[in-house]
Amino acid sequence: MRSKNLLTVLLLFCVCTMHAQNNNAGITIKKTAGFPQFLINGKPFLMLGGELGNSSTSNIDYLKPSWKYLQQMHLNTVLVPVYWELLEPEENKFDFTLVDGMIADARQHNMKIVFLWFGTWKNSMSCYAPLWMKKDPKRFPRTLDTASRSQEIFSAFGKQTLEADKKAFAALMRHTKEFDGTDKTVIMVQVENEIGMLPTSREFSATADSYFNTKLPADLMSWLQKNKNNLVPELKEKWEKQNFKTNENWKNTFGEGVWTDEIFQAWYYARYTNEVALAGKKEYDLPMYVNAALPRPGKLPGQYPSAGPLPQVMDIWQAGAPALDMLSPDFYNPSTKYWCDLYVRNNNVLFVPEMQFDKTCAAKAFFIIGHYKALGFSPFSIESENNASVPLAKSYDVLQQLTPFIVNKQWMDMDGFLLDKQNKSISVKMDQYNLTVSHEATLSWSSEAKDSVWSTTGGMILQTAPGEFLVAGTGIVVTFENTDKNLVTNIAAVDEVRYENGKEIKGRRMNGDQDHQGRHVRFSVGEWGIQKVQLYNSPAKIDN
């Protein structure tokens, strides 16, 4: 009898583990410090992506003409909106036609997909929620504007709203697993889109106020205490000013004002999103992230979408939404370095799901992938040009060739660079060398040298062996010096190279004018490529 019971337990255990394993998509993010990897069936993958315009996947035919351009632009990943209103037009009746159609088209063009779940929130609003929800504010409560009028924004405290979102998202993930679990065309999911409270710094309903006036939830407080010394300074300072109080309401813990409102609202957004993500992961465990609308300088919470996954509340999001794999910034401002530096704190891995699709993207792709070891890069409205010769396409061509080196860590060191007239030069040490990477217009003979505005240029450098470097990019000049003053470093050889299916194909030997008679390695503005550099050292002083 006992052994029969044991057998049943064992059997149950096996069934459960099998079920858990089945949910695992085999797609993970390995967060090794300084070198994160996105793995598909154990193989590292770099997302050279583009996000589609908001309405572009609401009709399967609309995108058909664009696929070939996306392919020619060397994209390997497309970020694809999935609309709740079209997925569940009637409660509990799901329509996966668009989802399946997108997956089929992506497969045909050898491309991966990141789904963007336009669920409860899309840029603060709830415009993508189904109409049957919008018309039932009793069941699905809304937030209020400054005049206390109802807005088309669902409250983060709406329990039935959360359940409805969980159910729809779980249905999407279940279906994706059934339809795509073997092929793995869909590799990641964004949960909601640019969550954030407007036009107030937090919700001000009676329910929200009652939460705001009670003690901080115990799970958050214990997380804060455990991580007290590692909190981002923006948050730690606020708590410190209140003498690190542990048993108080939100106002007494972080002080009075809109910044505390933001912290409070961020917690409830994070809890909500975590539940949605968990419901989806239970069905199909793909990596998931949230994206943030970055505030304009000087704006206060509520003037910008308050409480999204922003740097000053990243601890709150990480504590409240452990089911999420990353917090990701969307770039519609020029301060790339400023924001990226903030987003790689707290072991957050960088992925840029949106960036203004202008010509500066081409240089930014090198910088973000080379410097921050980002898992991917993806300008917004990528199908808007249908033009395979845009600058980004040239950068993606280079990045695609370098991908095996980048993702398999076939480098001793790697860095990326972003340059313009304000940031003319950057110095970096690699192994025994000091490298100076400058804008091409720093050369007096460059076509842009006398212009008031210089193009945004950039590149990346991989040290592949002692004294050997792959330099890639556009509009940059690189010089090498030995850190040991007793040694002089010179260029032994510079060769143009291409990589095709793992094979190196040599182009020109870049000597004479091309390397300024042995002084530097260069890509002019408007020129893209990879050059392989070999250095040699000789004594600085020679006794003859």
Ligand code: DGJ
């Ligand atoms: C950021 C959003 O996340 C996108 O969906 C889109 O609305 C862009 N802004 C700009 O149009």
